[in-house]
Amino acid sequence: MHRVQLHYTLSRDAGNALIRNPLPELLQAVAEHGSISGAARALGLSYRHVWGALKRWEDQLGGELIVWGKGQSAQLSDFGTKLLWAERQAQARLAPQIAALHADLERAFAVAFDPNAHVLTLYASHDDALVALRKHAAAQADAGALHLDIRFTGSVDAIRALNEGRCTLAGFHTVEDAVADALTARTYKPLLQPGLHKIIGFAQRTQGLIVAPGNPLALHSLADVARTGARFVNRPLGSGTRVLLDDLLAQAGIAADVIPGYAHNEPSHTAIAEAVAAGAADVGMGIELAARARGLGFVPLVHERYHLACLKTSLDQPPTLALRQLLHTPEWLAQLAALPGYEPLHCGEVLAMSAVLPWWQFARKKRSHTPRH
Structure with missing residues (x-):
């Protein structure tokens, strides 16, 4: 059974994503651009980095994420497609709760950065x-x-x-x-x-x-x-x-x-x-x-x-x-x-x-x- 862990980023500019996970971002980029190299360019990463990350994810999760047909572009495997779908569903269903948690965390950490608190x-x-x-x-x-x-x-x-x-x-x-x-x-x-x-x-x-x-x-x-x-x-x-x-x-x-x-x-x-x-x-x-x-x-x-x-x-x-x-x-x-x-x-x-x-x-x-x- 695979378990989910939640993490948050604390920085001056942590971006706007409520919950960010690099795997769905990689899968989405491959699905949109049809190749590892296209996904790497879209994400501002090297081909070697994206390829290595996908292989590490496959080893960790125990399933193939990308498939290539003869003469065809890279496509998500059935497992990769389901992972991307699950992430989208979770984001859609949990968006209000995630937004509230995000706001609570920001309010709590605002105290640390307020010199008057x-x-x-x-x-x-x-x-x-x-x-x-x-x-x-x-x-x-x-x-x-x-x-x-x-x-x-x-x-x-x-x-x-x-x-x-x-x-x-x-x-x-x-x-x-x-x-x-x-x-x-x-x-x-x-x-x-x-x-x-x-x-x-x-x-x-x-x-x-x-x-x-x-x-x-x-x-x-x-x-x-x-x-x-x-x-x-x-x-x-x-x-x-x-x-x-x-x-x-x-x-x-x-x-x-x-x-x-x-x-x-x-x-x-x-x-x-x-x-x-x-x-x-x-x-x-x-x-x-x-x-x-x-x-x-x-x-x-x-x-x-x-x-x-x-x-x-x-x-x-x-x-x-x-x-x-x-x-x-x-x-x-x-x-x-x-x-x-x-x-x-x-x-x-x-x-x-x-x-x-x-x-x-x-x-x-x-x-x-x-x-x-």
Whole structure:
């Protein structure tokens, strides 16, 4: 069975053909001019090149393409005729789809050649406000100057990706009053270092228990979840919400193994809400927006800050500057404030690490005074 591969050409002048394949062009030229030499002249190629190309195609496809009758000009074989017919049929049937794909590719690559456009790669803990931000940036009238390439992963993995150079920004979240010996501090402190990283403010959001409509099991705390044996659905290890949950359980003196379903993981807040909506779980930990979007109940537990971390060296580079400017605009701030469970918090501002990550405390250096003699 022969398979078809699609390729595209990227150049200043790639021609007008929507899909170009050299074999149909050779076959068409031979059919029109009745000889290899005539086809070569029409295509601006040498006789040797056209002859060699046809022979290579015959070997590759396993069939004769050109036949010569005694005293007759070169003609397409039955196989060659069917190949040319198939190509014409495909071009005719698929022309609208091919044209749309062609236009999409040109629009995508136009960004690469636009000096005013920027692409910013962001690895982040799952967050619906970032999805809204990506759409907002793409919808801007100024030719979409900022394009956000967002890949959702756990908070820990996001910061590691930043430190390994796989992204420019990392999104993660912490509660405001995290203490120095909490799991949150022990998790993030080795990954973020003063002098190397910078923190950009984004939002405050509410996390809590996503429950069925009306909260039929009357779950108002993690203690209620443990007491009632409600079926819980968790986030994976490495996610910021899993870190937050483990901290809250520790503060409440609740062992993880008394939470039914603690080992059952879902990859996002959306997936948590869908599990509860489908009746596969009674409760899960997630953001308010995910619950409200599916008509579920929500019990707020904590307010947390969502941060964007970057390396100090990229803070003033054009893509990061473009994002910081976008985050300051009244249009985005209004859109963020309208999301359930969200409010702007120092959005786009560069913040002191000691202020937003409370486990970092920097003592002021005292000046030493040497007595003069």
